[in-house]
Amino acid sequence: MFNPTRDQVREFFLSTWQKHQNKSVLAPIESIALKWILEHPEYHSLLSSAEAKEQEFSISKGQTNPFLHLSMHLAIEEQISINSPPGIKNIFEQLAQKSNPHEAMHEIMECLGQVIWESQRLGTPLNNNLYLELLQKRINKH
Structure with a gap:
């Protein structure tokens, strides 16, 4: 399984944005990443910044x-494309019908973040049943 370092993740997004700015050819995964970068114009100046690779982001200061965020978009897009955990593609489609695909991704992201946090806190693997349960609650909430 691919487990990139913080610097590798940051370099990937910075390089993808730079390639886009230079109109260079993108690898398929970079094209997917670019799609999400373009959906978040609030990140464009950061991705053009020389300091971006070293910048710290503090939840306590309300920083995302x-x-x-972009990595989670990629992970969720992959989950949906292979329907893993089983049922997530259908859940995404239902959420997207109630709002739009980007908002549906953010709804899924909140659930994924909660499941990741719980997994880290308990030192256990990701709980797909909890993930799907949280997602189902999002559908029922609308």
């Missing part, structure tokens, strides 16, 4: 880590 754009690299984590």
Whole structure:
């Protein structure tokens, strides 16, 4: 399994943005990443910044880590494309019908973040049943 370092993740997004700015050819995964970068114009100046690779983002200061956010978009897109955990594609489609695909991704992202946090806190693997349960609650909430 691919487990990139913080610097590798950041370099990937910075390089993808730079290639886009230079109109260079993108690898398929970079094209997917670019799609999400373009959906988040609030990150464009950061991705053009020389300091971006070293910048810290503090939850306590209300800051979102754009690299984590974009990475979660990629992870969720992959989950949906292979329907893993089983049922997530259908859940995404239902959420997207109630709002739009980008908002549906953010709804899924909140659930994924909660499941990741719980997994780290308990030192256990990701709980797909909890993930799907949280997602189902999002559908029922609408």
